[in-house]
Amino acid sequence: SMNALTVFRLKNRVQGWIAPDVTAQQCADLLLKPRNQPAKEWELASEQECQRINITDQISAAIWNPEGQKKILIMHGWESRASLMADMARRLSSMGFQVIVLDAPKHGLSLGEKSNVLTFADAIDQTIECLGPMDGTIAHSIGGIASSVAIERGLPLGRLVLLSCPARMDFVLWASTSFMGLSNSVANRCIQKVESQVGRPAKELNVASLLTSNQPDVLLMHCKSDLEIPFSDRSEEHTSELQSPDHLVCRL
Numbered sequence: 001s002m003n004a005l006t007v008f009r010l011k012n013r014v015q016g017w018i019a020p021d022v023t024a025q026q027c028a029d030l031l032l033k034p035r036n037q038p039a040k041e042w043e044l045a046s047e048q049e050c051q052r053i054n055i056t057d058q059i060s061a062a063i064w065n066p067e068g069q070k071k072i073l074i075m076h077g078w079e080s081r082a083s084l085m086a087d088m089a090r091r092l093s094s095m096g097f098q099v100i101v102l103d104a105p106k107h108g109l110s111l112g113e114k115s116n117v118l119t120f121a122d123a124i125d126q127t128i129e130c131l132g133p134m135d136g137t138i139a140h141s142i143g144g145i146a147s148s149v150a151i152e153r154g155l156p157l158g159r160l161v162l163l164s165c166p167a168r169m170d171f172v173l174w175a176s177t178s179f180m181g182l183s184n185s186v187a188n189r190c191i192q193k194v195e196s197q198v199g200r201p202a203k204e205l206n207v208a209s210l211l212t213s214n215q216p217d218v219l220l221m222h223c224k225s226d227l228e229i230p231f232s233d234r235s236e237e238h239t240s241e242l243q244s245p246d247h248l249v250c251r252l
Helices: 004-018 020-031 041-049 082-094 117-131 142-152 169-179 184-198 207-212 236-241
Strands: 051-054 060-064 071-075 098-102 136-140 159-163 218-222 247-251
Touching (some): 004 020, 020 169, 041 082, 060 082, 071 082, 082 098, 136 142, 142 159, 142 207, 169 184
Parallel strands (some): 071 136, 159 218
Antiparallel strands (some): 060 098
16 A cells, blocks of 8 residues: 555656646745644653743744854754753753754744745844854754855854754755655656745855855864765865865764
8 A cells, every 4th residue: 555655746747747836835835834733742842941032023042052152053954852851951951051942943942924934044143133243053954054154244253063953955956856756847846946045046055155255264074974965065065165174074
């Protein structure tokens, strides 16, 4: 018997042949609508260890060790949230850092009309405006692309650590549309609709080129067995394009 994923992909393939524009729009909406899963017990418990503040009336952040002099920002990835970063925040705060863990728009406790790489970057911008420059930033997955956009804008994020960060947003979108079972022509339409809603072409969201203007110190960490963001030859673009003694790459 066919599982739900097979049925979903088959439906998209057939519907894409009959009604390509409708199918492309439905899939674009799915790509821009994060699912917010219920918090686990340990996440709820971790909220007692930190302070919640409102960066804006829409954006929430968890602050660990607010007395710490050096500030580190943590930016989660797509469909993640601040509470899932609690273990990292706990360890860093125990070392004396003040740790600000952001909930991106429509993630965790944050609200918002829409969520994408650029609204993630906007939330980082608002956090800097509210709390001042960061000494360092740790960003996971899509949060890494958003942090790179923030650095391109000239925001003071300090030293940057990218965890399992895709090299390019267009690769992410192509992989996602392929996973959904879309033909190349419907996938193209879908990506154009995503770009139209986001407000920037996906090809411009290339981490290496985003970071070239302001050249921060960067540490790239990526697990070779990562299934969601594969450590492929394409990810090697990070390594080949970020050529500087200050840019370190760690393959786990």
